[in-house]
Amino acid sequence: MESEDYEESKERVALVAIVVLASLAVASLLIAFSYYCYIRNKVSKRLKFQKGEEVESKNGVSSIQVATEKGLQVFTYKQLHSATGGFGKSNVIGHGAFGSVYRGVLHDGRKVAVKLMDRAGKQGVDEFKVEVELLSRLRSPHLLALIGYCSDNNHKLLVYEFMANGGLQEHLYPVAGSNAVYSKLDWETRLRIALDAAKGLEYLHEHVSPPVIHRDFKSSNILLDKNFHAKVSDFGLARLGSDKAGGHVSTRVLGTQGYVAPEYALTGHLTTKSDVYSYGVVLLELLTGRVPVDMKRGPGEAVLVSWALPKLTDREKVAQIMDPALEGQYSLKEVVQVAAIAAMCVQPEADYRPLMADVVQSLVPLVKIHRPTTKAGSCSSFHAAKSPTAQGLGRASP
Numbered sequence: 484m485e486s487e488d489y490e491e492s493k494e495r496v497a498l499v500a501i502v503v504l505a506s507l508a509v510a511s512l513l514i515a516f517s518y519y520c521y522i523r524n525k526v527s528k529r530l531k532f533q534k535g536e537e538v539e540s541k542n543g544v545s546s547i548q549v550a551t552e553k554g555l556q557v558f559t560y561k562q563l564h565s566a567t568g569g570f571g572k573s574n575v576i577g578h579g580a581f582g583s584v585y586r587g588v589l590h591d592g593r594k595v596a597v598k599l600m601d602r603a604g605k606q607g608v609d610e611f612k613v614e615v616e617l618l619s620r621l622r623s624p625h626l627l628a629l630i631g632y633c634s635d636n637n638h639k640l641l642v643y644e645f646m647a648n649g650g651l652q653e654h655l656y657p658v659a660g661s662n663a664v665y666s667k668l669d670w671e672t673r674l675r676i677a678l679d680a681a682k683g684l685e686y687l688h689e690h691v692s693p694p695v696i697h698r699d700f701k702s703s704n705i706l707l708d709k710n711f712h713a714k715v716s717d718f719g720l721a722r723l724g725s726d727k728a729g730g731h732v733s734t735r736v737l738g739t740q741g742y743v744a745p746e747y748a749l750t751g752h753l754t755t756k757s758d759v760y761s762y763g764v765v766l767l768e769l770l771t772g773r774v775p776v777d778m779k780r781g782p783g784e785a786v787l788v789s790w791a792l793p794k795l796t797d798r799e800k801v802a803q804i805m806d807p808a809l810e811g812q813y814s815l816k817e818v819v820q821v822a823a824i825a826a827m828c829v830q831p832e833a834d835y836r837p838l839m840a841d842v843v844q845s846l847v848p849l850v851k852i853h854r855p856t857t858k859a860g861s862c863s864s865f866h867a868a869k870s871p872t873a874q875g876l877g878r879a880s881p
């Protein structure tokens with residue numbers, strides 16, 4: 484009897500010991516798992532931030548964390564005043580919606596372009612903020628580099644790398660009020676510019692998460708360096724896109740007439756495909772040498788997309804829309820290929836437009852064809868007084 488009791492109490496002790504040990508094991512597992520989750524979360528946040536990505540989302544709408552100022556120089560107004568010769572008229576290189584752009588030289592001898600905001604109001608300040616925050620964290624050889632900025636109470640200035648050959652549109656057609664030396668770009672250079680610009684958008688759409696939608700992609704926001712390599716500029720209107728496949732963000736419609744995708748103009752729904760449409764319009768400008776909207780042109784010819792689209796996929800008609808300045812420089816085969824890319828980009832239905840990666844893939848072989856037979860282009864120097872003459876055309880982009 485006694486031995487039975489003894490056995491029973493031994494069993495109970497063993498059971499209690501097992502339960503205690505099992506609970507301890509489960510508790511340690513839970514603690515280890517929570518610690519692992521905490522560390523993983525911390526590391527992934529740090530990695531995302533280093534890559535210049537979004538770290539938080541409010542109400543489902545992406546928001547950008549305030550930028551680190553790493554790599555960006557903060558200038559005083561006085562420094563930029565002296566770099567641009569007191570914002571002298573002779574140093575003005577352009578005007579845009581943000582304000583005037585001046586040529587400047589920093590203390591260390593670097594050539595820069597200084598944008599001086601002359602717009603009052605929230606929109607201008609917001610654009611300034613977006614431009615600084617985004618450009619300080621995005622890095623690509625196909626995006627215009629922001630060197631620094633000045634933001635004191637009364638002055639907002641942006642300091643960029645200097646692009647000796649200015650905006651693309653100024654090489655395609657004369658621009659009212661511009662003192663640029665107007666010249667026509669040759670076919671080979673146009674193809675290379677199309678590829679560089681496509682790579683800039685590809686980076687924004689596909690190499691950054693969540694994707695960045697430029698929202699104001701147009702020929703004046705494609706800038707050309709001394710060798711006519713192109714970089715995409717002006718992120719003032721940029722928005723972070725939706726991470727979800729097929730997702731969109733709703734915004735107020737902003738952009739430039741002639742470049743805005745129909746679904747965005749009608750509904751305000753913005754996706755990376757809105758930029759693809761604008762890219763298609765720029766490709767049409769490169770092919771035809773025409774502005775996106777010109778009310779002075781004859782009936783049916785005022786809007787570039789409506790006029791060109793029916794001819795783009797017709798081998799017989801495609802040659803009719805080509806810029807006459809390009810005559811004799813291209814083969815029909817390559818023009819048909821570029822026209823087909825343009826036609827897909829400006830499809831009214833956003834889902835039928837290609838990804839920018841597809842556009843890059845299609846243009847690479849065309850640009851390669853021209854690589855071995857490098858020849859000087861028909862372009863003359865731009866911003867002529869100070870910039871070096873055009874050289875190195877046909878060299879592969881870096």
Ligand SMILES: Nc1ncnc2c1ncn2[C@@H]1O[C@H](COP(=O)(O)OP(=O)(O)OP(=O)(O)O)[C@@H](O)[C@H]1O
Pocket residue numbers: 576577578579580581582583584596598627643644645646647648649650653703704706717739
């Ligand atoms: N980094 C730069 N280097 C050389 N020239 C520049 C630079 N940035 C701008 N420019 C010149 O200044 C002009 C005006 O540029 P800006 O971006 O202010 O206006 P925009 O592109 O014409 O219009 P928007 O304000 O709608 O973007 C450009 O067309 C170009 O000639």
Ligand SMILES: [Mg+2]
Pocket residue numbers: 579703704716717
């Ligand atoms: Mg611009």
